Amino acid sequence: MKVMMYQMDVIAGKPEENRAKVSEWLQYEYKKYEPDVVVLPEMWTTGYALDELEQIAETSGGTTEAFVQQLAKEYNVTIVAGSFAVKTDRGIVNRSIVVNEKGKIIHTYDKIHLVPMLNEPDYLVGGNEKATTFSLNGVNAGVLICYDLRFPEVFRTLALNGAEVIFVVGEWPAARRDHWDTLLKARAIENQCYIVACDTVGEHNNVEYSGNSLVYSPFGTQYVRASPVEEETVYSVLDLEEVATFRKSVPNLKNRVPDLY
Numbered sequence: 001m002k003v004m005m006y007q008m009d010v011i012a013g014k015p016e017e018n019r020a021k022v023s024e025w026l027q028y029e030y031k032k033y034e035p036d037v038v039v040l041p042e043m044w045t046t047g048y049a050l051d052e053l054e055q056i057a058e059t060s061g062g063t064t065e066a067f068v069q070q071l072a073k074e075y076n077v078t079i080v081a082g083s084f085a086v087k088t089d090r091g092i093v094n095r096s097i098v099v100n101e102k103g104k105i106i107h108t109y110d111k112i113h114l115v116p117m118l119n120e121p122d123y124l125v126g127g128n129e130k131a132t133t134f135s136l137n138g139v140n141a142g143v144l145i146c147y148d149l150r151f152p153e154v155f156r157t158l159a160l161n162g163a164e165v166i167f168v169v170g171e172w173p174a175a176r177r178d179h180w181d182t183l184l185k186a187r188a189i190e191n192q193c194y195i196v197a198c199d200t201v202g203e204h205n206n207v208e209y210s211g212n213s214l215v216y217s218p219f220g221t222q223y224v225r226a227s228p229v230e231e232e233t234v235y236s237v238l239d240l241e242e243v244a245t246f247r248k249s250v251p252n253l254k255n256r257v258p259d260l261y
């Protein structure tokens, strides 16, 4: 599976400009790598301009959704469309969608754990549906969002449901960059799956973002790591055989004794 991520410097509060950035990026980079999957970061349309969301967040089926569907069809590629703010009956959610090459939405996930350090609970409502896996061209996959990384239970649940690849989309503050790396590596090793993590760079409201988009194999090998500060295209080829091989040689998922803890 060939994955290409956009480690993006999101322009806070400017969805149209950010969509244009993604469009230009894909136009320029797609032909270099011809990936199977394109990944965008968390809140890539608005960044953390949370106090503007009432005005700029879309409803389901809005401009950003249609934009991603159009791109997926045009490039014949699956897009893990990071996440963006969506207005629902319950309030605004931080939503990730995955769109296949036919432009069909094949997976939706609303961020369950809202991050208090960035004031998300003051502006957003947490997802109220279980995190699930989906088939990405026959590969069992899941998507989680940023602060979810601190909750190993949700990763474990996806792994027990067969996830071979978990995409983590983030807008992770540079102040805790080391946690991003360490937790991503741990989640890959303990769940014996690929972790494909797409982050942002840049700064907004005195918060600098940490970059370091990366891929860890089930064995904990780092395949690629982007710069901590630059916008970058991050490309990697996943060998899905690695998942089965490692799960067979070190069967910790099978050796759990959940009745005792």
Ligand SMILES: O=C(O)CCC(=O)C(=O)O
Residues within 6 Å of the ligand: 042, 114, 115, 117, 118, 145, 146, 147, 148, 150, 170, 171, 172, 173, 176, 179
């Ligand atoms: O957990 C952290 O340190 C950062 C999480 C975060 O920035 C987010 O969920 O957007």
